[in-house]
Amino acid sequence: MRLLALQQNFREWLTSEAADTAAQFGERARPGLGVYLNNYRAQLLAFLSASYPVLRAWIGDAAFESAAATHIDSVQPHAWTLDAYGLDFADTLEHLYPADPEVPELARLERDLAAAFVGLDAAPVVPADLADVDWDTALISLVPTFKLLPVTTNVGAIWSSIANGENPPSAARLPEPASLVIWRHALTPRFRTVTAEEARALRRAQEGESFASLCATLSPETAGSFLGQWLSDGLIACIRCPS
Amino acid sequence: MLDTHRFGLGLRKPHYADFLDGTPVAVDFVEVISENFMVEGGRPLDVLRRVRERHPVALHGVSMSLGSADGLREDYLRRLRALVDRVEPLFVSDHLSWSRIGRFNSHDLLPLPYTEEALEIVCGNVARAQDVLGRTMLLENPSSYVSFAGDIKEWEFLEAVCARTGCELLLDVNNIFVSATNHGFDPIAYLAGIPAHRVRQIHLAGHSQGRELLIDTHDTPVADAVWSLYAAALNRVGPVHTMIERDDDIPPLGELLAELDIARGIGAERARRAA
Numbered sequence: 001m002r003l004l005a006l007q008q009n010f011r012e013w014l015t016s017e018a019a020d021t022a023a024q025f026g027e028r029a030r031p032g033l034g035v036y037l038n039n040y041r042a043q044l045l046a047f048l049s050a051s052y053p054v055l056r057a058w059i060g061d062a063a064f065e066s067a068a069a070t071h072i073d074s075v076q077p078h079a080w081t082l083d084a085y086g087l088d089f090a091d092t093l094e095h096l097y098p099a100d101p102e103v104p105e106l107a108r109l110e111r112d113l114a115a116a117f118v119g120l121d122a123a124p125v126v127p128a129d130l131a132d133v134d135w136d137t138a139l140i141s142l143v144p145t146f147k148l149l150p151v152t153t154n155v156g157a158i159w160s161s162i163a164n165g166e167n168p169p170s171a172a173r174l175p176e177p178a179s180l181v182i183w184r185h186a187l188t189p190r191f192r193t194v195t196a197e198e199a200r201a202l203r204r205a206q207e208g209e210s211f212a213s214l215c216a217t218l219s220p221e222t223a224g225s226f227l228g229q230w231l232s233d234g235l236i237a238c239i240r241c242p243s
Numbered sequence: 244m245l246d247t248h249r250f251g252l253g254l255r256k257p258h259y260a261d262f263l264d265g266t267p268v269a270v271d272f273v274e275v276i277s278e279n280f281m282v283e284g285g286r287p288l289d290v291l292r293r294v295r296e297r298h299p300v301a302l303h304g305v306s307m308s309l310g311s312a313d314g315l316r317e318d319y320l321r322r323l324r325a326l327v328d329r330v331e332p333l334f335v336s337d338h339l340s341w342s343r344i345g346r347f348n349s350h351d352l353l354p355l356p357y358t359e360e361a362l363e364i365v366c367g368n369v370a371r372a373q374d375v376l377g378r379t380m381l382l383e384n385p386s387s388y389v390s391f392a393g394d395i396k397e398w399e400f401l402e403a404v405c406a407r408t409g410c411e412l413l414l415d416v417n418n419i420f421v422s423a424t425n426h427g428f429d430p431i432a433y434l435a436g437i438p439a440h441r442v443r444q445i446h447l448a449g450h451s452q453g454r455e456l457l458i459d460t461h462d463t464p465v466a467d468a469v470w471s472l473y474a475a476a477l478n479r480v481g482p483v484h485t486m487i488e489r490d491d492d493i494p495p496l497g498e499l500l501a502e503l504d505i506a507r508g509i510g511a512e513r514a515r516r517a518a
Contacts, residue, residue: 001356002312002360003310003312003355003356003358003360003361003364004312004313004344006356006391007311007312007341007344007353008344008345010344010353011344011345011347011349014349015347025389025391029389029391031388031454031455031456032354032387032388032389032390032425032456033388033389035388035453035456035458036351036353036388036389039351040349040350040351043350043351044350047350076346076347077347077348077349077350078346078347078348079348080278080306080308080316080318080319080343080348081278081281081306082278082350085350116285117285117286118282118283118284118285118286118287119283119284119285120283120284121283121284121285121288144283184285187285187286187289
């Protein structure tokens with residue numbers, strides 16, 4: 001058997017467990033094929049479990065392992081890094097928990113916090129950097145780990161309670177859809193719930209609108225409050241003033 | 244030549260604080276899993292930078308997939324090269340195995356048939372990796388649970404890859420023991436067959452008895468039989484960098500350092516007899 005065909009058959013065995021595929025390797029290979037199959041599935045389960053500890057605590061061990069098994073059955077790993085394997089776990093959960101939107105939202109929050117954990121470094125702007133800023137032309141660049149995650153439930157409160165070892169609140173829909181802003185400050189991922197208005201302002205800043213343009217649609221108090229909060233959060237990587 | 248024999252540990256997350264709290268740790272080098280640090284930034288690279296300030300670091304990969312029939316992933320090689328440039332490692336190693344075919348990545352070290360076709364493919368992949376990395380790699384002998392019909396013995400295969408590509412070897416003594424037990428070959432014959440002058444590093448680890456096969460679990464102390472084989476390996480290859488890998492049920496650092504002292508003792512005994 002050519003190497004390419006052997007490797008394609010091995011893939012078929014790991015992902016389908018088909019007896020006729022296993023038979024191609026001969027009876028002598030049977031115990032070893034079982035070891036590799038177990039390693040494959042155990043590795044993916046262990047990765048998902050380590051990547052989604054808060055989700056696992058929220059839905060319970062048995063439900064988590066069942067959801068992980070469904071994901072492993074339906075999604076094959078393709079990237080060299082295992083980190084990529086869990087990126088669409090929330091999609092699997094959305095199918096499994098159509099009446100519990102906090103479940104996939106919790107998975108997306110954990111996924112994005114993990115991405116921020118290893119995202120590009122950037123030293124945030126501090127107030128002392130603002131002395132010479134021309135606010136009429138200033139462009140705000142957010143830190144590279146910045147992300148906005150739309151949510152419809154109190155998933156932020158659930159995550160914080162579980163992560164702090166407290167009893168989480170019951171799941172509840174928010175009065176209106178909101179967003180979580182996620183980023184990394186120094187070495188620690190953070191998130192904060194923001195209003196639709198602040199989410200819009202952050203998105204427009206990320207897309208390159210000048211601060212003056214943002215202010216045109218906000219009250220001066222709101223614009224000042226947003227800027228102060230973003231500076232305090234460490235969300236701003238630099239403020240450029242094109243000449 | 245005891246002073247040239249170096250001893251280290253695989254650095255794992257539970258021991259980061261031990262290595263960074265300022266108290267010297269009695270190792271000559273550490274080895275890290277390359278892929279854990281092939282990231283853009285954040286705490287992993289910060290930890291690695293601080294550890295590197297204190298110890299030489301070896302990079303040990305698990306995802307290069309040197310046996311893939313359809314070649315290596317260039318994005319992987321570029322990321323690894325960036326890490327190599329950042330760390331200036333003691334060694335860069337990966338396994339004689341395959342993980343990926345097409346768009347499927349098993350994230351396991353899968354077995355190769357030891358055929359002339361596989362040899363050509365592995366040699367082509369090792370040569371490509373060394374070109375991108377700009378340095379010689381170490382190739383590690385794997386544990387395996389399936390063997391295929393092939394006309395080349397594993398040690399002959401390793402020797403041929405070294406001869407054709409100039410790569411060197413990371414000899415995993417536990418893997419020799421596990422595969423020898425599973426496939427019924429003589430581990431001493433394996434040691435006799437390897438190109439001893441190509442061995443630059445030795446791995447030691449624990450294994451577990453599965454239902455029908457020995458499994459390379461890295462979750463137990465090094466077995467007595469593996470310590471005996473390590474002594475035999477040192478007689479064959481001399482005092483090369485030796486380290487213990489522990490990846491599961493990881494004990495306090497002190498226990499691993501005590502286990503590393505066993506390796507030091509075996510190394511000292513070999514040196515005494517060689518003197």
